[in-house]
Amino acid sequence: MKIFSAAQIYKADKLTIKNQQISSEALMERAATGLFQWLHERLRGTSVKIHLFCGIGNNGGDGIALARHLHEHGYNVHVHVVNYSEKRSKDFLINLERLKDRKIWPDFLSEKSTLPKIHESDIVIDAIFGIGLNREPEGWVAHLIKHINSSGAFTLSVDVPSGLYSDRVPENLEAVVESNYVLTIQAPKLSFFLPQTGIFVNQWEIVDIGLDPQYLEETETDYQFITKSDIVPLYIPREKFAHKGSFGHSVIMGGSYGKIGAVVLSTKASLNIGSGLVTAYIPECGYGVLQTAVPEAMVVTDDGDDHVKKIKIPFEPTVIGLGMGLGTETGTVHAISEFLEKNKTPLVIDADGINILAKQPGLLKKLPPQTILTPHEGELKRLLGTWKDDFDKLKKTMAFSKEHDCIVVVKGAHTIVIYNGKGYINSTGNPGIATAGSGDVLTGTLTGLLSQGYPALHAAIFGVFIHGLAGDIEASQKGYEAVTASSIINNIGNAFMALFSTKQEEEAPSGD
Ligand SMILES: NC(=O)C1=CN([C@@H]2O[C@H](COP(=O)(O)OP(=O)(O)OC[C@H]3O[C@@H](n4cnc5c(N)ncnc54)[C@H](O)[C@@H]3O)[C@@H](O)[C@H]2O)[C@H](O)CC1
Ligand SMILES: [K+]
Numbered sequence: 001m002k003i004f005s006a007a008q009i010y011k012a013d014k015l016t017i018k019n020q021q022i023s024s025e026a027l028m029e030r031a032a033t034g035l036f037q038w039l040h041e042r043l044r045g046t047s048v049k050i051h052l053f054c055g056i057g058n059n060g061g062d063g064i065a066l067a068r069h070l071h072e073h074g075y076n077v078h079v080h081v082v083n084y085s086e087k088r089s090k091d092f093l094i095n096l097e098r099l100k101d102r103k104i105w106p107d108f109l110s111e112k113s114t115l116p117k118i119h120e121s122d123i124v125i126d127a128i129f130g131i132g133l134n135r136e137p138e139g140w141v142a143h144l145i146k147h148i149n150s151s152g153a154f155t156l157s158v159d160v161p162s163g164l165y166s167d168r169v170p171e172n173l174e175a176v177v178e179s180n181y182v183l184t185i186q187a188p189k190l191s192f193f194l195p196q197t198g199i200f201v202n203q204w205e206i207v208d209i210g211l212d213p214q215y216l217e218e219t220e221t222d223y224q225f226i227t228k229s230d231i232v233p234l235y236i237p238r239e240k241f242a243h244k245g246s247f248g249h250s251v252i253m254g255g256s257y258g259k260i261g262a263v264v265l266s267t268k269a270s271l272n273i274g275s276g277l278v279t280a281y282i283p284e285c286g287y288g289v290l291q292t293a294v295p296e297a298m299v300v301t302d303d304g305d306d307h308v309k310k311i312k313i314p315f316e317p318t319v320i321g322l323g324m325g326l327g328t329e330t331g332t333v334h335a336i337s338e339f340l341e342k343n344k345t346p347l348v349i350d351a352d353g354i355n356i357l358a359k360q361p362g363l364l365k366k367l368p369p370q371t372i373l374t375p376h377e378g379e380l381k382r383l384l385g386t387w388k389d390d391f392d393k394l395k396k397t398m399a400f401s402k403e404h405d406c407i408v409v410v411k412g413a414h415t416i417v418i419y420n421g422k423g424y425i426n427s428t429g430n431p432g433i434a435t436a437g438s439g440d441v442l443t444g445t446l447t448g449l450l451s452q453g454y455p456a457l458h459a460a461i462f463g464v465f466i467h468g469l470a471g472d473i474e475a476s477q478k479g480y481e482a483v484t485a486s487s488i489i490n491n492i493g494n495a496f497m498a499l500f501s502t503k504q505e506e507e508a509p510s511g512d
Contacts, residue, residue, distance in 0.1 A: 001230070002216065003223040003425070004187045006131040006166045012186070012211040012219075019212050025091045027209060028058060032065030032095075034207035035158060035183055036073075039066075043123075045074060051118055052079045052125040053148065054092075054106070055162070061092035062158045062185075063127025064106075068099050079106035080116055082128045084141050111140040118151035126155055126177045128162035131189070137163055142175035149178045157182045160189055161200040169196050169389045176200050183207050186216075188511065190223055193414040193425045194390035204511055223423045225511070231465045232499060234458045238274075247276030248318030248451030252297075252444060254326040254351075257306035260286035262325030262351070262440045264293045265485050269444030270321065271296050272492040273466070275451040279317070283307050308332050311339040319346045321447030323353020324440045333359065340366050346450055348372045350443040351379070358382035364404045370419075370456035372446055374409040376439060394423060407460050409446075411439065415468070417460045424461050427511055428468030430483075432475040437485030442467045445492070469495040 004012070017024055050070060054063035060081070067079045079099065088096075099106065107116070118124060126148065129137070137145065145163055148155060155177060160166060163176035166189035170176055182192070182204040191197035192204055224230065239246070250270045255263040260282060267280045267290070279298040280290045284305045291299055302308045309331035313320075320343070326332055336356050340363045347368060349357065354375050357363050375383060380393075384400055387393040394410070397418045401408045407419045413431070417424040445467050449459035470491035474483045 001225040001227055002187060002219070002221040003190050003193075003225055004216075004219070004221055005190075008219055008221065009131060009186065009211075012215050015212040015215050016210070019214075020210075025094050028061050028065055028091045028095070030209040031062045031158075031185055031207060032069060034209060035062065035066045036069035038183055038205070038207065039070070039156070040073060043075070047076050049119065049122040050075055050077050050125060051116065051122055051153075052077060053082055053128050053144070053162075054079060055082050055128040055130075056085055056088040056092055057130065057132050058089050058091055059127050059130025059132065059159055059162075061089055061095050062130070063125055064092060064095040064099055066125065066127070066158070067104065067106075068095065068102060071099075071102060071104055077104070078116070079104060081106045081108045082141060082144065083108050083110045084128075084138060109144065111138075115144060115147045118148065118153050120152040122151070122153045124148055124151065124153045124155040125158065126162050126179065127158040128177070130159040130162075130185075131166050133160075133163065133165055136171055137175045142172060145175050145177055149174075154180050156180065159183070159185045160191070164191055164197060164200050166191050168391055178202075181205070185209055186211050188225055190391075192511070193225070193416075194394075195413060196390045198413070222421065223425060225425050225427055226461055226465060227427050228499065231462055234454070234462045235499070236452065236454060244276035247274055248453065249277040249279065249315070250275040250444075250447045250451040251279050251281050251313060251317040251320040251345075252324070252447065253281040253308070253311070253320055253322040254324035254353075255280075255282040255286045256308070256325055256327035256329070256332070257283070257285050259325030259327065260289045262437065264290060265437045265440040265489065266321055266324050266444030266447070267294050267297045268486075268489050269441040269492065270448035270451070272489050273445045273448035273463070275448035278448070279315075281308075281311070281313060283309075302335075304331065304335075309335050311335050317345055319348065319447050319450040321348040321350070321443045323350040323356075324443055326352035326356075328352050328355055328359075332356075337363060344368060346371070346456065348374065348443055348447045348450065350374045350439060354379040355382060364406075367404065367406060369405045370407055371404075372407045372409060372450075372456055372460050374411065374439065374443055374446065376411050380408075380410060394418070398423070407456055409442075409460055409464060411442075415464045417457070417464060419457050419460070426461075426464045426468055428465050428472055430468075430472055430475045430480060432480030432483030433468065433471035433488060435483055435485060438467075438471075438488060441485045441488050466492060466495045466499075469498060473498065
């Protein structure tokens, strides 16, 4: 699902008006009808008090038009026009007139107004600012927004939470509506998915207003929200006459005394996602553990007893996943550096593997093309230096990924795969998968996909999705707290099944 910028949405708007020969006001009516239907299906005519806070632009116009529909169906509406500017939009004014024609008189709020009382059991429709927000709300509007937030009432935002930009972090985080639900017009906005701004969006859903399909189809976006329908086509079906050699040979390289479990998890994940053969490359001390914990895997031990110190792989692997539990002993750093200097095998690099790259950035030049890096926040900082905010972080990661031709998996509540100037935002996963060893499972998953011949970018996007989905399946049965890295591995198969299950409900274009 594409994530369009505000400029692209405005362009789609214009083209739709031209190509479908409809007025902008008719387009607003489509939005209002969609909003109304959503509310009406849920409220079914209840007498709850509905406060509509409407700005004076088109977001406000959507709100005013919605108020008319609600009124016509007997709802108890209270319309407040947030009069933050003299520049009222044409379609806002048309809808205001229509409202007045029906004898609904909004109250007009300005700097001097007393704020309306909002009871906890009321409903607030927030249509103050939409994607046209281009500066911080004035003091009194910020005060009104704080008033809405502190009311405790269920708040439904039209298009975006008012005060939230689609592509940057607001300066005053108190002047942003904390939405319970956002009904977003046509497509979700980038700010919904980043931690600093996504906190204002509890849940969201799309209202489809039928913007020009050709434009939406043909226009490239910097970001995409990856859902099941994007993932299924990436799957490579297994052929009947395939054998284990057809699915490659993964090497999982890592481990040190006390951290052999990391390799166990990666190795198991690589097997579970379908790697043909998996060899764990570990220091001597892990030999018994690996052979016992993962009988399906082969083991090659390093000369080092409790950490890796001289890498010799006696065969040609398809792919190597490295770094999990590796440690940063001087001998290990030396061994990995020496190995990376010469290596030509495709790589997935995690944890201490990334830390070593950060210490010796010269090694980045030696990585095979499209190496996948899976840093957590701290590791990413070591690679990139600091960033100003979440948007800057993505910009810097894109530049880094371009410079070194690597795929960066930025892990988070919505993990984002960055490559070639584009970001692929994952839709699966939950707070339960933020657990010890979860990253090791992810690295093993991506390694196992590369081993089977998935192109690197597909492996990253597909693997991140399956990993999150496996965690979602586990959490749906046991709750967030009980999700462990091992239970994510055990659900990889179920995640595949869910991907292809025809029993599942049709995918709804929404998220939380
Ligand atoms: N194609 C679509 O997606 C459609 C979207 N609709 C809705 O229209 C809004 C966008 O409307 P727009 O009039 O462009 O902007 P806003 O209503 O968000 O803002 C109004 C106006 O206010 C000015 N402004 C910006 N920031 C401030 C500020 N801090 N203080 C005061 N004034 C400010 C600025 O000039 C803005 O233009 C979209 O979100 C949808 O809800 C259509 O209804 C249907 C088609
Ligand atoms: K809004």
